[in-house]
Amino acid sequence: MTDNETETHLAHFPESYWRTHPVPHYPQMVADGTTEIAVIGGGIVGIITAYLLAKSGKNVALVEAREILSGVTGNTTAKITAQHALIYAELLQTFGKEKAKQYYNANIDGLQLIEKIAHELAIDCNFEKKKAVVFATSEDGEKQIRKEVRAYQALEIPGRFSMGQLPELPFETVAALTMPDQAQFHPVKFLAPLLDEIIKYGGTIYEQTRAVNIKDKTHIEMENGKTLVCEKVVVASHFPFNDFDGFYFTKLSISRSYGIAARVNGAIPDGMYISVDSPTRSLRSITDTDGSSFLLIGGDGHQTGKSKTDTQEHYRNLEKFGRDHFDLQEVAYHWSAQDMTTTDKMPYIGQMTNDSSDILVATGFNKWGMAAGALAGQLLADRVIGRQNDYETLFDPTRSKHKPKDIQQFAKKNIAVGKDFIVSKAKRPDLMPDDLGLDEGGLVTVDGKKVGGYRDKQGELHLVKMTCTHLGCGLSWNDAERSWDCPCHGSRFSYSGEVLNGPAVKPLPKMDD
8 A cells, every 4th residue: 555545545534444334323312301220321331231221121211422332332442351451460559469350350251241142132243252462572561561470370360471472473572461262343233233122122212412411310411401310320421421420530541542444465363462562553353244354453542632743643653554564455444442541440330429329330441441341231230220249349439549649640630731732732833714725624813813723625614612611621633533632631522513522511612704
């Protein structure tokens, strides 16, 4: 592939391979309503939670702000694994042996739940058992892997340490740690049939219905002014839309990562791989509907709204890696995802705050939300039903491991990012709206004020105010996604101002052309 061909492909708006599979659509909520359980968020956590509750006889309403499976679940690498790069040495130190082993067991249970549901419902979702491999290409990376090996041994986690070159990889490696019997799948193929099951069991699904507030703990107010009254709320919106309950914006770090699905000449490694060394490189195969294969290359992550380069460059870096090592022929799809990490690397799953047992939450999966997301669906459903779950304490969002100094450091870091960006914005050269070419965006000056501008491919100019509607931070233009991204708490807006990712729930005000 030539550089020009790559540029031509990347000029298109990002499209996830998983999202090319058809997904049913559902109506907007256009009248006030009632339900027993409201599940907010149409990704893997929300769908599995709603499915399990509906199956158990509960009256459920699943509510999605945009389109079902349009969020991180539809833009994942879709690895179902308990090997989360290097995590167990850190968990062992932070939580001790019992809870670190529980974390492994929870993710294995999540994997097995996906496999069980796929088998029971005869879902063809390309579920394949694969080894998961974390590898090093440097001496420092080897040291990190050796530390993780010691954690595996202490926790009695199955794994195999190897030195030297991995024969299946076409670039130099110095060490690797392999976890057997993990899996990969097609997340949309798996979850789409569960939507039919929710309806079959009497549930309701709404799309294009953004929840913006929870009033009196059981009254969910929507952006369009409608209210859904329920007995319990499950907040599975990735970033909690009600993040001021418990101040979750001070306890979550937000980042973006990138992926491409490429046609390559030659064999694709038979496993799921991720590098220790930076920049991260994640690899797996995808089997297409015609039996041919793609190589999925992921990585090149950064803090949301704080890329050190033009965001298109992250896709170019992945493409170059594929061309250098795998004889890449064509980038067929490219997409990105947004991920949340908690202060202690353990997801928050359970009661959202100490003072309300009626509001549950799941968030902070640290880039590994497939196995853990399935487990979260089971845990949340168990909490609603009143059934004991072995992992309640482990993932408790109100756990005492949240040290005040850690939260303060998170908050200070977010504030500093926002201030740094505002200063850098003030130093940028002035552009006028007429300076923007087709499919080009950035800060422009209108009547002496700096605003966000984007000129679409038809030549129409879109102008929006540049202040995040969450907490007022300045926004950064993301040229790869054609979005306005907040470097403080990860909110993202379309070029015309609509909310793409929370915690913001209100769109950007539009400016007159």
